Amino acid sequence: MSQDFDNAAKGYDETFTNTKIGKQQRQVVWNYVDQILSDSPKSILELNCGTGEDARHFAESGxxxxxxxISRKMLTITKGKCQTLDQVTTQVLDLTNLPNLDQQFDLIFSNFGGLNCLDRDQLKRFAEWSLKHLKKDGSLVLVMMPRDTLIEKWYRKYKGDNNSIELRQSNQPTAVNVDGQAVHTYFYNPKGVIELFANLNVAQIKATGYVPSYWSEHRLEGLLLGLDLFFNLISLSPKYGDHFLVHFHK
Ligand SMILES: C[S@@+](CC[C@H](N)C(=O)[O-])C[C@H]1O[C@@H](n2cnc3c(N)ncnc32)[C@H](O)[C@@H]1O
Structure with a gap:
């Protein structure tokens, strides 16, 4: 069966992973996660891995x-990227139909918005499932898209696109166009996520960046990245970010 992100798989690295802003945001995530993993080899369950950029990074660190x-096309790209790395195995896993795995992990990890495909009830079920599949002292690190993201809001206002400004605030799914496929997307601020994951302890919440990746190579990119630096300096709330990272501890 074809999945929402199948169409996006082929061009995903070009349009997101390898853009300056995409790389910058991923580096923020790696800097944080590398520090919780430390040197000894850990077991990682990566959800919605996309094209395998993170799987390769963590495997290369041992x-x-x-x-x-859920997308076989994404997994095919991951397999290709990680073919020389024995520490990576791939598996189809649908976050809306979570299987019981007979293993617990040091880290369960979801990067860049895969969990924004879940509604509140599904996210709550995912929180319970995570608790069961984490080792004692294990970590759950999620990177998601917030409701109150600032720069996209300003941009839409500037374009006079008033209807879509408040779309992220809705509890109804927003149909986001992903390479021609309308993907149902739900936006959550950090506070809303923490409420749903009350069974775990919060260790950290931070923005991975405030500028959406589609500004890469735009003539305003430099200016916006300057603004990003400023927002970081003043520790602007992660709910205004393009994505935010939340780290839970069992
Ligand atoms: C924006 S991409 C993020 C990919 C990757 N984590 C990264 O860091 O680049 C979202 C991913 O979520 C996956 N996804 C969407 N719905 C899913 C579901 N119900 N179960 C598992 N994965 C899903 C998509 O196939 C896609 O690969």
């Missing part, structure tokens, strides 16, 4: 990764 996604 960790064992089960990289999962």
């Amino acid at each position: 960790h064992n990764v089960i990289a999962t996604d």
Whole structure:
């Protein structure tokens, strides 16, 4: 069966992973996660792994990764990227139909918005499932898209696109166009996520960046990245970010 992100798989690295802003945001995530993983090899369950950029990074640091996604096309790219790395295995896993795995992990990890495909009830079920599949002292690191993202809001206002400004505030799914496929997307601020994951302890919440990746190579990119630096300096709330990272501890 074809999945929402199948169309996006081929061009995903070009339009997101390899853009200056995409790379910058991923580096913020790696800097944080590398520091919680430390040196000894850890077991990682990666959810919605996409094209496997993170799986490759963690495996190259010596960790064992089960990289999962609902899209077989994404997983094919992950397999290709990680073919020389024995520590990476791939598996189809649908976050809306969570299987019981007979293993617990040091880290369960979801990067860049895969969990924004879940509604509140599904996210709550995911929180319970995570608790069960984390080792004692294990970490759950999620990177998601907030409701109150600032720069996109300003941009839409500037374009006079008033209807879509408040779309992220809705509890109804927003149909986001992903390479021609309308993907149902739900936006959450950090506070809303923490409420749903009350069974775990919050260790950190931070913005991974405030500028959406589609500004890469735009003539305003430099200016916006300057603004990003400023927002970081003043520790502007992660709810205004393009994505935010939340780290839970069991
Ligand atoms: C924006 S991409 C993020 C990919 C990757 N984590 C990264 O860091 O680049 C979102 C991913 O979520 C996956 N996804 C969407 N719905 C899913 C579901 N119900 N179960 C598992 N993966 C899903 C998509 O196939 C896609 O690969």
